[in-house]
Amino acid sequence: MPAEREDHFLGLEQARLVGTEALLTTRDNIEAVIGAKAMMCAYGASGYGKTFAVNAALRVLAPNIAYRLELRCGPTPRDIRHGLFKALRLPGEPPRRPIEFDELLKGVLSEQFRVLVCDEAQWMGRTAFEYWRHLWDDRQTDIAVVFAGGDNCYKVLRREPMLTSRIFIWQEFTRLPKSEVRQIITAFHPIWATADPGLIDKVDADAAHGSFRNWVSITRHLMDGMKKQHTEQVTEDLVHWVYSKIGGM
Template sequence: MPRHFVGLDGANALPTGHFQMTARIVRDLVTNAATGVVHGPAGTGKTFAVEAALEALDALPAVQRPQVCVLTFPSRPTMRMVADQLLRELTGTETPSSRNRFDLTTKLTGLLATPMRLIVVDEAQRLNGDCIELLRHLHDHPRTRFALLYVGGDGCWEVLSKEPMLRSRVFRRLPFSSLAPAKVPALMRRYHPIYADADAALLLDVDASYGHGTMRDWAVFTHTAASLCAEQNLTTVNEATVHNTYALLGGGLRD
């Protein structure tokens, strides 16, 4: 499994619907050499779920296992930047032999013909229309065969869906969202041992005050709370532990 945020010892991957569906979507994209989008607010577990799904591909038979290429671009990348980075990832070379965009596209078309690949574009909300069109063109080319997964945070689907040529080709789409408050106590008890016997009302208070239904915030809170529990030889968080955790995380001491 991918490493938990902040290296949290003892944490378990939660089998949420989003987590399980991400694995299904990645498999479907690879099987059909299709395009998909996984998007949602920061901290809701997209990256962890995608990384776990990519690792699961290693269990496939060699003939079915794609070569995975993950791309992340800075803010406002150009079409040329996308082509350059994709070529470097596929070939391992530092500098493309040609500075001509059309030569690069021809080279990429040949590289993406075989073997089967999965191209993952992280922070996809940073792409502009030209970049999206380049990737769509490569994916639609009759010589190429690869799966394409866009992963992004706030605004990702709004950016991608503005391009009709891409939107009509999205085979799978999964919007992530925050955890529903009613599900938080049961999920957190599975997430980490310090919550196994914790009072449900206390866990709901943590979610309302700090967690806000996002796994990243819960991971930060849990890392600190688990340290305090260990210092005090506690197996379960209590109100004092929670209040001291708030203080260490900038929430102020509560008497």
């Protein structure tokens, strides 16, 4: 798993972990998936906190047995094999023949229980998902699998009954609820703690649109602007200066 600070987009300093409904639900779901040694799909549009929530939950529930893969666009089974080889830090050189490679991976994945996290799963097609099913179905392996990706991974999985039937939990990530934005954002970063609540609502409506990633970008720009102006207060003028940087209103 990556360092906790790496979870925050742009490495935002002073950002805090906020116990949102989505984060708490993710922890409950992953706990259930680990208990059942099953597969889960966390999906939704970009910037809604899927990777963040999954990483945060696994640091609590499976800190020493979780392995995260990041795959290139359009990954093949070969890419997944090599991704697992790297994530598991296996010694030597990867086997050249697929049969030998699969036997190696299955042997390693049978030695102890592990949670395998496939991030950016929206890039995978049917063949790649089928390869994960092949590993999980094998009687030797002792694994749980968490897919985290955009809507496309949900669509691909739902089109294939054999894959769909093996997903134990589906969790959709959506925008931050408007009714909770003030509370969440003031807890998320200290620069918002003294900001006018109405201004927070306006920033969400104008530019953030319920996306944590958008809020991180806005906050980072605001920190730069506040430093230049030697102020500790978020103002409407500063917010409009940020909009000029990000293309907001």
